[in-house]
Amino acid sequence: MLAIAGGKGGCGKTTTALGLAAALARDGGRPLVVDADCDMPNLHTMAETDRSPGVDAVAEGDSIAAATHRSTVVPGVDVLPAGDASGSLGRTALRRLGRARGRVILDCPAGGSDGAAAPLRHADAALVVSTGAPASLGDAAKTARMAEALGARVVGSVLTRTDDPPPTAPASDGSDRAPEPVLATVPEIDGDVLGDRVGRASYDRLATALARRNI
Numbered sequence: 001m002l003a004i005a006g007g008k009g010g011c012g013k014t015t016t017a018l019g020l021a022a023a024l025a026r027d028g029g030r031p032l033v034v035d036a037d038c039d040m041p042n043l044h045t046m047a048e049t050d051r052s053p054g055v056d057a058v059a060e061g062d063s064i065a066a067a068t069h070r071s072t073v074v075p076g077v078d079v080l081p082a083g084d085a086s087g088s089l090g091r092t093a094l095r096r097l098g099r100a101r102g103r104v105i106l107d108c109p110a111g112g113s114d115g116a117a118a119p120l121r122h123a124d125a126a127l128v129v130s131t132g133a134p135a136s137l138g139d140a141a142k143t144a145r146m147a148e149a150l151g152a153r154v155v156g157s158v159l160t161r162t163d164d165p166p167p168t169a170p171a172s173d174g175s176d177r178a179p180e181p182v183l184a185t186v187p188e189i190d191g192d193v194l195g196d197r198v199g200r201a202s203y204d205r206l207a208t209a210l211a212r213r214n215i
Helices: 013-026 043-047 055-059 091-098 114-122 134-149 197-212
Strands: 002-005 032-035 078-080 104-107 125-131 153-160 182-186
Touching (some): 002 134, 013 104, 013 197, 032 043, 055 091, 125 134, 153 197
Parallel strands (some): 032 078, 125 153
């Protein structure tokens, strides 16, 4: 499982999860995107699916397939919304998702709470999302350190809402640099970034970069 993590809410985690999944689907896969942010879920809204059933149903014994929704706005992508779950995504659901066939992408909560830590403990790898703002980069660096401490290998980062190249050197405290390598940048786009040609190309580059790293 690949965790999409970030220190700041609104940095683009859910969009990145769906954009990457759409790129994988264009390459012939059928990825599953899971809303691991049970207290502030928005995956179902962006993917335009029902909110229930969701991860709560999986935790209670329903099959993953029975709780999965097909997004009509992100073709080829399956969505497992939060349902009525709250708090941290449960260990039972995470263990079952870890045994699922196919690519599983976890859309994680922001910050350093137990809710953010739970999916990172079970993920095979983590991709950190940040804007180019110094505060967001600083929080991204903290998220990367937390992920590594919890056993999720950080494979790199994505910078959103920017055309600028990533910083080439950290500040004196090392806090304002995106976790390396920066695998893709996604420019600020008016309207639907997932449907925009430039946006799709950015997520295609991200999928290619991850494939080269066997992720």
